[in-house]
């Protein structure tokens with residue numbers, strides 16, 4: 001189905017915006033500006049990037065209710081796929097730079113870093129959501145599609161737990177992500193979600 005021009009422009013903007021940080025980190029690694037552990041630099045940035053994109057993806061439904069702009073749903077799938085791509089690259093960085101592709105060290109490392117298992121569970125959920133995000137899967141799954149995609153909330157919970165386990169004492173950054181996540185969950189409560197379109201209308205009228 002042909003898409004309106006402004007949606008294609010938005011898609012292009014999302015594509016560029018998601019590619020910029022990735023290129024920036026690669027550039028930093030290439031010029032030796034990524035510190036003494038470039039592998040870990042990539043791992044951490046990709047992890048935070050994936051969580052940031054996950055929160056961006058989850059912000060689109062409340063934004064859609066507020067503005068009634070259907071274009072947000074077209075971008076949602078694209079952002080979701082970027083979230084998965086960042087998370088996948090984050091996992092690959094772990095395998096390559098932390099584990100050195102040494103599979104025999106994996107068991108020992110999992111005892112040292114049990115939070116990796118929590119991250120892996122979140123990644124499995126993101127994988128399931130990514131492969132079922134197309135029209136064909138939607139049609140095949142029918143009524144089961146929506147409940148399946150509600151697993152995104154479980155993925156968010158697991159990622160926050162994974163992150164909390166990594167940072168432990170230094171909670172400043174984690175708290176910011178957790179507060180945004182909580183805000184996005186509150187906006188989904190029926191009592192609040194139902195009021196968003198009316199609030200959007202009021203804001204629009206106040207602007208005119």
Ligand code: HEM
Nearest residue numbers: 044047048050051087091094116119120122123159163166
């Ligand atoms: C198999 C899957 C995963 C593995 C193996 C993995 C591995 C890791 C490791 C080893 C660290 C800690 C690095 C360090 O402090 O030395 C970490 C941190 C992190 N991971 Fe993952 N992770 C996985 C999945 C995910 C997913 C799905 C997300 C988000 C969508 C994520 C987000 C993060 C974040 C936000 C951090 C903290 C970054 C920071 O401290 O700046 N991880 N991960």
